[in-house]
Amino acid sequence: MHKKNPRCAIAKNQNDTVEKIVSLAKRRGFVFQSSEIYGGLNGCWDYGPLGVELLKNVKEEWWKAMTYREDVEGLDASILMHPRVWEASGHVENFTDPMIDCKQCKARFRVDTLTELISAKNKEKTIKELDPSVLSAAGTLEEKFSALLEDPDKSIKLLELLGCPQCGNKGTFTQPRKFNLMFKTFLGPVDDSANIIYLRPETAQGIFVNFQNVANSSRQKLPFGIAQIGKAFRNEINTKNFLFRTREFEQMEMQYFCKPGTDTLHYDEWKERRINWFKSLGMTESKLRFHDHPKDKLAHYAKNATDIEYEFPFGWGEIEGIHNRTDFDLGRHQEYSGKNQQYFDEETKDKFIPYIIETSAGASRSFMAFLVDAYYEEEVNGETRSVLKFHPKLAPIKAAILPLVNKDGMPEIARKIESDLRPFIRIFYDDKGAVGRRYRRMDEVGTPFCITVDTQTIDDQTVTIRERDTMAQIRIPISELLNYLSAKLR
RNA sequence: GCGGGUGUAACUCAGUUGGUAGAGUAUCGGCUUCCCAAGCCGGUUGUCGCGGGUUCGAGUCCCGUCACCCGCUCCA
Numbered sequence: 001m002h003k004k005n006p007r008c009a010i011a012k013n014q015n016d017t018v019e020k021i022v023s024l025a026k027r028r029g030f031v032f033q034s035s036e037i038y039g040g041l042n043g044c045w046d047y048g049p050l051g052v053e054l055l056k057n058v059k060e061e062w063w064k065a066m067t068y069r070e071d072v073e074g075l076d077a078s079i080l081m082h083p084r085v086w087e088a089s090g091h092v093e094n095f096t097d098p099m100i101d102c103k104q105c106k107a108r109f110r111v112d113t114l115t116e117l118i119s120a121k122n123k124e125k126t127i128k129e130l131d132p133s134v135l136s137a138a139g140t141l142e143e144k145f146s147a148l149l150e151d152p153d154k155s156i157k158l159l160e161l162l163g164c165p166q167c168g169n170k171g172t173f174t175q176p177r178k179f180n181l182m183f184k185t186f187l188g189p190v191d192d193s194a195n196i197i198y199l200r201p202e203t204a205q206g207i208f209v210n211f212q213n214v215a216n217s218s219r220q221k222l223p224f225g226i227a228q229i230g231k232a233f234r235n236e237i238n239t240k241n242f243l244f245r246t247r248e249f250e251q252m253e254m255q256y257f258c259k260p261g262t263d264t265l266h267y268d269e270w271k272e273r274r275i276n277w278f279k280s281l282g283m284t285e286s287k288l289r290f291h292d293h294p295k296d297k298l299a300h301y302a303k304n305a306t307d308i309e310y311e312f313p314f315g316w317g318e319i320e321g322i323h324n325r326t327d328f329d330l331g332r333h334q335e336y337s338g339k340n341q342q343y344f345d346e347e348t349k350d351k352f353i354p355y356i357i358e359t360s361a362g363a364s365r366s367f368m369a370f371l372v373d374a375y376y377e378e379e380v381n382g383e384t385r386s387v388l389k390f391h392p393k394l395a396p397i398k399a400a401i402l403p404l405v406n407k408d409g410m411p412e413i414a415r416k417i418e419s420d421l422r423p424f425i426r427i428f429y430d431d432k433g434a435v436g437r438r439y440r441r442m443d444e445v446g447t448p449f450c451i452t453v454d455t456q457t458i459d460d461q462t463v464t465i466r467e468r469d470t471m472a473q474i475r476i477p478i479s480e481l482l483n484y485l486s487a488k489l490r
Numbered sequence: 491g492c493g494g495g496u497g498u499a500a501c502u503c504a505g506u507u508g509g510u511a512g513a514g515u516a517u518c519g520g521c522u523u524c525c526c527a528a529g530c531c532g533g534u535u536g537u538c539g540c541g542g543g544u545u546c547g548a549g550u551c552c553c554g555u556c557a558c559c560c561g562c563u564c565c566a
Contacts, residue, residue, distance in 0.1 A: 019559080027501050027516080033557075039539055040557045090566065181566080201566095237491070237564050245565080299566065314560095383527060404524055432518090436526030443526090454524055464525080471526065 017313040021375055022242055024386070028445050030054065030371065030396075031243065043239025043247040050445055053396035053426065055250075055367050059229050061393055062252045062361065065277050072225040072254060073218045077206025079231060080187070083197050085205050088336035089329070090300060091182055091198075118145070118162065126161050130154065183233045183247075199233040204358060206230070207255045208329045211341060211354075215257075222343055222354060223258035223266060229363065241314050243368040250363035255356050259345070260327065263355040267304055267324045274320055274359050275308050278366075282391035283373050287311040291318070301328035308361075310369040319369050320361035327353040370394055374446060380471075388446030389469050392489050399449040399485055400428045400442045404435055414453045417463070417478060425485055443468055449485060 025031040030051035034044035047055050067074045086092045118126075123145045127134050131154070134144055148154045159173045183199040186192070200206065207226045214226050229252045239245050258266050271290065279285055293305040304324040309316040330353045334341040342351045374388040392398065401418050403410035411431060418429045428447065430438045435452065442450055450466040457463050457478070464473040465484070476484055 022558090023501060036557095037537095038556090042557070093566080234565090240565095241559090301566095380526075385527080402525095406523095408524095410524095434523065434526085434528065436528080438527095439525080440527045452525070456524095466525080473525080 017372070017375070018242060020386075021372060024375075024444065025051070025371070043236065043245070045243055045246060050396040051367075054371070054390070054394060055363065057394045057396070058366050058370060059250075059252060059363055061281060062277070062363075062366075063227070063229065065273075066225075066227045066252075066254050066359075069225075071220070071223065072227050072256075073214050073220060075207060075210060075214065075226050075228045076230065077203070077210060077228060079200050080185075080197055081200060081205060081209070084336055085209060085333075086182065086198055086201075088332040089205050090332070091201055122163075126158065129161050130158055181234045181236065183235055201234050202232050202360070203228050203230045203251045203253045204255060204329070204360065207253065208333055208356075209337075211257065211330060212339075215343070222345070223256060223262065225254045225256040227252075227254040229253075241312070241317075243364045244312065244314075244317055246364060249365070252361040252363050252366070254359045255325075256359070257343070257354040257356055260352060260355045263303070263324055263326070263357060266357045267322065270357055270359050271306060271322050274322060274361070278308065278310075278319070278369075281370065281394060282389070283310070283369065287373065289316070291316070299323075301325050310365075310373070312369070312372055317365070318362075319365045320359065323358040323360070325356040325358050327355055329356055330354060385440060385443060387443040387468065390446040390448070392448045395446045395448050396426070397428045397442070397445060397447040398425045398489055399451055400430055400438070400447050402429075402435055402438050402450055402452045403431050404452055404454040406431050408455070409458055410453045413457055413478075417451065417453070417481065421482060421485070424482060425489070439466060439471075449488070451481065 022031075025048075026033075028050055029048035032046045032048050034041045034046050063074070066072055083092075120141055123141055124135070127141075127144060127148065130148065134148065137144065139147075148158050162173070182201050184196050185199060187195045187197045207228055210226065214220070215224075218224075230250065231248060232251050233248050236245055236247055239247060243249075254270075256266055256270060275288060275290065278288055287310055289309050289311075291307040291309050293302070293307070298305055302323045303326045306322050307318040308320040308322070310319045330341040333339075334353065341353055343354050344351050370390065371388070374390045376387050376389055378385045378387065388395075390396075399421070401414050401421070403414040414429065414431070418427060421427050428442070430441070432438070439450055446468070448468045450468075452464045452466060452473075454464065456475075461478050462475045463478055463481070464475050465481075466473045
């Protein structure tokens with residue numbers, strides 16, 4: 001009866017759905033805007049009482065699925081890392097492209113690739129206008145032009161003289177802006193450029209640099225993985241779509257180290273395991289798909305890459321990436337650190353740098369996908385019932401305890417049940433208002449079970465359990481409650 | 491970053507040509523209620539996003555700014 005009808009049946013359009021969820025998230029304490037009383041902070045969100053439970057459950061299920069295995073170890077690396085890490089990883093080089101926009105035609109250009117779009121004749125003419133002495137200096141026209149573009153003082157004037165390659169207008173460029181996606185901060189109390197370090201833009205590097213530590217201390221042999229959950233930070237140009245693109249986010253990553261030649265096999269295996277994880281927690285299968293990266297668009301480190309995408313109301317969006325990173329990362333860290341990152345295979349007696357299969361899921365994005373996927377509006381007796389059909393393992397509150405009326409000894413029995421269950425299960429006690437209203441309140445926050453104490457309870461020590469999705473009730477003895485619920489939550 | 495839209499109670503929204511801010515829902519306290527947002531009585535809730543300006547007077551007009559949404563762009 002877990003029917004998966006289109007959740008937009010009542011919502012007027014897709015945008016309404018996100019807005020309703022954002023509203024519900026705030027009203028019921030899932031997600032608040034960061035620093036809200038100060039007007040908010042762009043792209044930052046706080047998890048409220050129910051949100052933190054849902055997020056914790058998502059992470060816990062991931063942790064169990066990924067590390068309760070013989071071949072995967074856990075790790076929790078520091079957010080701050082040695083600056084050389086980000087040189088080795090390629091982030092320093094690749095995260096700092098100055099960009100300009102044409103105010104006229106709205107085209108955007110990377111300054112470092114702008115030179116390719118300008119004709120030689122035009123370059124010469126523009127340089128002559130700006131500073132004729134440059135032309136007589138050594139070097140090719142390309143080099144001179146690029147040098148001017150990179151010069152912080154001269155590039156501004158150069159850009160004023162250049163026509164936009166797309167629309168031809170002059171003087172329509174914005175100032176060049178550096179989009180450095182890594183957050184900078186300072187190690188130590190002195191704001192000295194020598195002390196610049198970064199907030200990690202991904203958790204992966206913390207795993208790579210600990211490869212030898214974990215291998216040596218855990219006595220693992222290839223193939224094996226290292227898993228980590230943690231915050232990462234990217235100074236995104238645009239934040240967008242609620243929790244989907246934020247500047248601070250949480251990743252759930254597992255890097256699987258394997259022998260070259262076996263990498264494709266492991267890549268395929270982890271692809272299947274990872275999409276099945278989302279399915280096993282109730283995510284609608286038709287809203288999940290792989291999006292394989294075309295070979296010509298792969299990142300510099302990858303041999304193969306795919307995204308697990310979820311169909312959000314605003315379209316398909318990546319919730320997890322699975323990449324074959326080859327020996328790029330360990331190779332680079334070996335090169336930059338000077339420390340050997342090879343693995344010695346006892347059986348074949350050969351040494352090699354392991355290949356890495358990466359599974360990198362967004363905890364915040366998964367949170368949002370599970371939240372959006374669970375949201376339904378249903379017609380019940382002419383009224384709209386809004387309900388979050390979370391998998392019981394993910395539900396923030398597992399069960400509510402409701403005395404049908406506040407008299408005849410029912411509250412006393414209900415309170416006794418509450419105190420018996422509370423050490424084991426996240427529960428909620430509610431005696432306010434009509435029971436129908438209480439059921440609906442629990443539906444709205446996704447509580448899978450409601451335990452109701454009624455007159456019959458007083459006679460025979462049984463209670464009803466009302467199931468969220470079907471609204472059907474069964475009656476069981478109070479003494480069986482914990483067993484019953486535990487089985488359902490397992 | 492550009493363009494467009496929106497910011498008024500916890501939520502959804504009214505608010506007239508500028509004249510001391512409202513509704514529904516929610517929430518809280520009662521009464522009533524034996525199973526799906528029922529009813530009755532009463533109570534609480536506001537930096538009108540923020541800052542300036544115009545004005546005797548600004549939620550309303552102007553400027554700036556912040557945040558959110560949509561589109562473009564971006565997303566090693």
